[in-house]
Amino acid sequence: MSDEHSHSHSVVGWFKKFVRPIFEKSEPAPVLEELDKQASRIEELERSKGSLFPICLLGQAGVGKSTLINTLIADTGIVVPSGGGTGPLTANALRVIHGERASFVVRYHSGKQVGQTRFILEAEIQRQSKHEVSLAQPEASEELETIAIELDAEEQKKTRTQEAIGRACLLVAGSQTAQRELTYLVDALRWVLGQAPKFQTQILPEDLDRLRHAQEALTHGTNDTPRHFDSLDNPDFGHRLRDHACGFLAPLILEMSIHWPSPLLRDSLELIDLPGIGILSDAYASVTSDYLRNRAKAVMLVVDSRGIRREDAELLNNSGFLNRLLHAGNDLTSDRVALIVVAVKIDDVAVENWRNDKALNGTPLKSKAQHFADQVERCRNDIAQRLQSFLREVWEDNSEGKRLVIQSILDNLQVFPVSAPQYRLLCADDPDDDRPFLPDVEATNIVALRVAISDVARQCLTEQSRQREETHQRFFGQLRARLEVLSAQRSEERKAEAEIVTFRQSLEEFMAPLQREFDTRRGGFRSFLRKTIPAQIEARVQTASSKASKDIQSYLGKLRDAHWKTLQAAVRKEGTFYGSRHINLPNDFALRFEAPVAEVWSREILVDIRRETREFSDYQSRAVTEVLDWARGQGIRVSTQLLEALVEVVKQNRQQVNAVGKEAVDELRDQVRRELIKKIEGPIRRKCQKFVADQKDHGIGVKSRILELFEQLAEEVVDAAAVPAVSLLVEKFKEVDKEILAAFGEHGEPLGEAADALIQRQERNVQRKDDQLGVAIESALAALPGEATVLSKGLA
Incomplete structure (x- = not known):
């Protein structure tokens, strides 16, 4: 068991066994509920330690993704057999993950x-x-x-x-x-x-x-039972793998996972070979969209020597990948996903340029390796420029948020023009093969690409570990601080009250203006959460709706030149048709509505929530500290041990509130991203169904009627989507509101507790004479986990 796992296991176990029974008697229900939630969160983070980080490969069918995967994973070996056929065969994503030996698991379609x-x-x-x-x-x-x-x-x-x-x-x-x-x-x-x-x-x-x-x-497939194939003592394993990956069984594959003993895959990552770009079936689009929109930690876009195409940028848009980044808004690192463009077949261009060089000059002026290096440099510049141009074109970067997302993509873009064939020749060193013209494997850029992929996995692991460690620290810090408050309270309760009486009047005079300001600030913060934010959501969604309406109208203008049968097919298939002209009204309308909503949500509303939460948390901490400083200035006529413990509780609460303020809105962003787009598809499908039921989908003037329907859909969908969008955002925000107020301790009175700590009201003394509770508190403090001292180093 790792040290980190021992820490979390020990702290959560300590909480459940020793601390929670005490807090059931001493703390209000909302505080206990929030602590239970934090304990569950730590356990959830522990369970996620074994999860894999998807690195997704995209590219035109036949571009050479299989060769690239094989080279990255197995040098000269064959992990993913290449079909060499005429086009894509299945709508599944092929997963390649680490295994102690080669094997694969497959699930089939039904009949x-x-x-x-x-x-x-x-x-x-x-x-x-x-x-x-x-x-x-x-x-x-x-x-x-x-x-x-x-x-x-x-x-x-x-x-x-x-x-x-x-x-x-x-x-x-x-x-x-x-x-x-x-x-x-x-x-x-x-x-x-x-x-x-x-x-x-x-x-x-x-x-x-x-x-x-x-x-x-x-x-x-009919029985929905997976099949396992293992290379151990199986001489037919290679044939079985080929039959499934690209052979005669490929059209029947629903899901397939290949396990391979590759060092690259040990870093908790998995390579996902997504279906090829530019195909008819919407099943491909749904598989690809799920990974790009929700799961990928890096996207490897594989292109040939011609570089980025407009279709590549369209896929990044239509899959929801660009809107995913827009949801991250003002903090793009909160949903970090790398875009890596890998250009293959650069060696073919280099050889052709060398031949032209030789034909023109008799003796070539540059070697094949030099021509390869030149092509690599040209390719890098060309890909960045073309990607920028295509992204601006297909995404219509007419807002600040979109421009920032595109700029972030370009700033963090990694481009690797590679030669997998040259790498494999260099590794094989086979005299029967052609001799490689590149001097070493580093020149092929395959090694650099492996490093980039490993860096993505390491960054994900680091971020995952950081989240776990910070969550552990905050949780333990709150528990320990609150226990010390209870312990100090019991110690102070035993002191004579005579020492406090003369202190009461001056304390009340000092506390009065502080308490008034605190009540005002707290009321303002609660009003901000419960009134201002819902009102902002409604107003800003309406603004975003106007922007979405213009974007949708612009999109519809491009459908006017579509063939009438294509439009007819789209209506009869509820707004979706994948032919030579792809139409997907539910998805296309939804993306254009979602984008401006995501922008105001992430760049305005969530930013305001984080700012107000942080400011109120900092103010609360300053106010209690001010009481402590004042008490010390009175010559410490009463013990401040309890108040000092209370300050530590407020400090720990501030850390948790700041974390909740960020984590809760991050989680909220993910929920909104997943659910908002679903709210728009229903009205479109129902309208198309009614259009067909009313028999308006055929006969003279059908194209005009369909285009008129689309115009009506554009207006009605935006109006109809605005209402559920507001409801969804407000509903999800209420969950955040509850978490934030629970983390603050909605029913807590930090200044009142500070005053109580100093004046030791007699009625509180009477309530806290439970010797059994005192024994439990001391037992809990004595049973602090051995790792707790490590966890608490950063809490002071």
């Missing part, structure tokens, strides 16, 4: 995905036939696919059909480019699904084994 592919192929056969072919009625699971096929423009139908043929060929024949008749593929898929053949074709013997494995996989 629904195979059924949809089968239906697309049958529809294509029907279109190709000159006479009608009787097809079975589509099942309920195929309904959306049917709608999409019927509404696709010809180019979109061709793309969708070719992807389905590629998946079927891979699943049946083991290659996306295999030559198989459509009727054969349909009957083969029916065989896998346990359905009767439709075209009476005979399954080829060389395909039968694959189909049996596919059928077995679907059985696991």
Whole structure:
């Protein structure tokens, strides 16, 4: 057990066994509730110690992400086999995590995905036939696919059909480019699904084994049971891995995790190979968005020698990644996520430039290595400039918050033009391979990229450890300080009251103006939390709504040139259609509404909350300290041991309040980020459903009607979203308000307690003559955890 774990375990255990029973008798319920919450928070932080930090890879399909992962993880080994096919196969995120030996775990789709592919192929056969072919009625699971096929423009139908043929060929024949008749593929898929053949074709013997494995996989998918494959004593492990990662079983994969004994992965990180960019299915978009919006600690955008594309910037926007950073507002470090751009295939450009150099000059003026170095430098400058341009274009950086986010991305951007092939050649040193033209592995920039990835993990671990340590310290400091107050109170209660009587009048005269100011400041702070902030939320959301309305109208203007069938498909699919022209009204409207709301929330409202909380906390501490200084100035005619202990309690409370003021609003920011976008999607879907139910989605003038619907949606969604947005923000803020006031001790009177500590009212003496409580207090102090002295060093 680590020292840090021992500290937290010891302090929480000490609290539950010794301290909490005492506080049940001495403290008000809100204080006890807050301490219980802190203990739970420490236990939660301890449980999170084993969590992994996702480093997510994005890139166009076929750009070379698999080669890059293999090089980073295993030098010359093959961890993630490369498909080398015509496009993406699955909508899952492939995870690569550390393991003592190579293994992988996989979960499969049910038969629904195979059924949809089968239906697309049958529809294509029907279109190709000159006479009608009787097809079975589509099942309920195929309904959306049917709608999409019927509404696709010809180019979109061709793309969708070719992807389905590629998946079927891979699943049946083991290659996306295999030559198989459509009727054969349909009957083969029916065989896998346990359905009767439709075209009476005979399954080829060389395909039968694959189909049996596919059928077995679907059985696991239907039962939702994962399968484990271990390299230990398994000579077929490599083939099994390839079959699942990029082979014939790839279209059936729902989730897949590869475990590999890599030093890079020991630093509590996991590499996530996200689905490729620019594909049709919205399933890909949802997987990618979840990681980029909520989970990624770093995003590695993999591009080829052409550099950043507009599609890359659009993905960062449409996934919610940019809005995620906007939620962090004035403190971008509170939700730290690194953006790393990795440019691959730079060596190809260097070789081509060398050939041109040689052709032009006879003898090349520069070596291939020098051309590579030149290309690396040009690539770094070009990527930063193009990223800035594209981000400003796709995100419409028309606000201060957006401009600051983009500037922060650029300031912290890391660009690594690399050569994985040259690195692998240098590591292999195989005389049968081509000789590398780079002098050493450092020149490939792979080593530097590994260091950057490890740095992300170390920063995450450091931040995680810092949060745990600070939480432990604050918790222990409060417990110890409060116990010492109780102990000092019992000591002071035994002193004669005669010494206090002559002191009472001057103390009351001194305390009167202090108490009046304290009451005023406390009333102002509570009014700020309970009245000012809710009013600010409503006013600022209305301002943000006006801004969102303009952004949405600008977006709608770009849809006017869309094909009418694309617009029709979007309406029939509740505002969402992924074809050659992607439309996702719920997501696109939501992002444009969320962005200005996130900006005023993070850069204005949360900043005000933190400032007011910190200022009131500091004032409270100063006020009690002023009483202590005054008492000392009276010649210490009464003992100030109790008051000094009370000052320490206020000091510890101030630290906790400041932490709550920051942690609570950070947590609030995350909740709002997750839930706000959901409030907008419902009205859009319902409007589209009603439009279709009223049969306005076809006939003469359908495009004009749809565009008019979109205009109405834009106005109504903004108005409708403003109300739940205000309610959501106010509702979530009330949780923060409760935490802040509990941390302050809403029912506590620090100045009153200070006065009581000095004048020792007789009625308090009578209430505190419980000898059993005194024994418990002394026992708790005597049982301070051995680590507590370490934890408390930073508390003075």
